[in-house]
Amino acid sequence: MDTYLSQTRKSVECISDYETIHAVLGNAAADLDSVISSLVQAFYLYQINSSPKTLIVPVLNIPRSDYYLKTETIHILKQHRITAELLTFRDDLNLLELHNLKKLKLTLVDQNVLPNKDLPLEECVVRVIDHRSRERPESSFCNVTVEPVGSCCTLIADEIFKGSYSNQIDVTVATLLFTTILLDTVNMSKDAGRGTAKDEEMLQRLEVVIPNACREKTFKEIQDVKYDLSNFTTLDILQKDLKVISGNGTSIAMCSITMKIQDFIKREALENSLNKFAELQATKAVVLMGVIVINGKTLRDLGIFSLSKNFQDKIIESLKTCDTPDLNLEVIPHDSKNLVVFSQGNNKANRKMVLPILKSLLTSEDFSRTKENL
Ligand SMILES: [Mn+2]
Incomplete structure (x- = not known):
């Protein structure tokens, strides 16, 4: 894998030598699942590619300068001799320009539709592999695999095991997939409810490839890295695992944070940081x-910040009244001015399930009528 990536990195520097650039692009949160899915899928496509005029390149969907936030990814890739110098980031190549030159093909992993700012690239999408609910229209021409499993890496593993190169899943590839599936499924914890039979099947098949595979040890190590926020500023923590959704010309930033919001709000000058963050993200x-996660049990809470009381109320109302899923929210009193905090009784409802609630708020007719008053 490291040899492939270092070759690819050099090839990206002389991109005009190629007729086709096939980029494998994860989602813009660039979490571990997105990054490993794109690295492994690209490596696999490279092995089955027979055209010397095609360059297959995994692209991390963040600027290079944000990589320091991705501690789980940095940690695991380092163990396999893969440093930032071997990786290609979104600002290392101009996808739109490649598209204009009619040279671009795109495989989307861990996302099934492009965000608005990337919609001009839609024509280039040839393949989609994702585990979140399908937003891509049925009519789309490309080959789409969307299955509700715990980790996109499970679908990537399945694809490779089904293909003719499955014997080339080496220890590095197997370990990267194995670790990501464990993290995404919370080590297949029943309580978390993320892992499916297919996740379990892939873990078992990958375990055969990895010498002395140990789920407990691997999971604990990556989980500890993920939950260690000690070197981060408040802005870093907000930025670390971020998804932005938009509709009707308005957006909401949703940050996943590996600590209780009840504790996070105790950080110094929190409201200032939230304000600044909202400004940077151009969101209201x-x-x-x-x-x-405590003893295998996942606990969640939510914070809703907005300088517009009106907008905040609308968000809270949509979250409280939703019954698919019912989040079971209880307000937690505190004295922050523009932030309302709730404990979330329904611990199975992760961000993937909450985002569509916010999305339907932003795209609702009622909202578009009243949004001028935000
Ligand atoms: Mn994912």
Whole structure:
């Protein structure tokens, strides 16, 4: 894998030598699942590619300068001799320009539709592999695999095991997939409810490849890295695992944070940081989801920040009244001015399930009528 990536990095520097650039692009949160899915899928496509004029390149969907936030990814890739110098980031190549030159093909992993700012690239999408609910229209021409499993890496593993190169899943590839699936499924914890039979099947098949595979040890190590926020500023923590959704010309930033929001709000000058963050993201509202795991049990809470009381109320109402899923929210009193905090009784409802609630708020007719008053 490291040899492939270092070759690819050099090839990106002389991109005009190629007729086709096939980029494998994860989602813009660039979490571990997105990054490992794109690295492994690209490596696999490279092995089955027979055209010397095609360059297959995994692209991390963040600027290079944000990589320091991705501690789980940095940690695991380092163990396999993969440093930032071997990786290609979104600002290392101009996808739109490649598209204009009619040279671009795109495989989307861990996302099934492009965000608005990337919609001009839609024509280039040839393949989609994702585990969140399908937003892509049925009519789309490309080959789409969307299955509700715990980790996109499970679908990537399944694809490779089904293909003719499955014997080339080496220890590095197997370990990267194995670790990501464990993290995404909370080590297949029943309580978390994320892992499916297919996740379990892939873990078992990958275990065969990895010498002395140990789920407990691997999971604990990556989980500890994920939950270690000691070197981060408040802005870093907000930025670390971020998704932005938009509709009707308005957006909401949703940050997943690996500590309780009840504890996060005790940080110094929190409201200032939230304000600054909202400004940087050009958004009027920030939703925080705190998630911690204690003895295999996942606990969640939510914070809703907005300088517009009106907008904040609308978000809270849509979250409280939703019954698919019912989040079971209880307000937690505190004295922060523009932030309302709730404990979330329904611990199975992760960000993937909350985002569509916010999305339907932003795209609702009622909202578009009243949004001028935000
Ligand atoms: Mn994912």
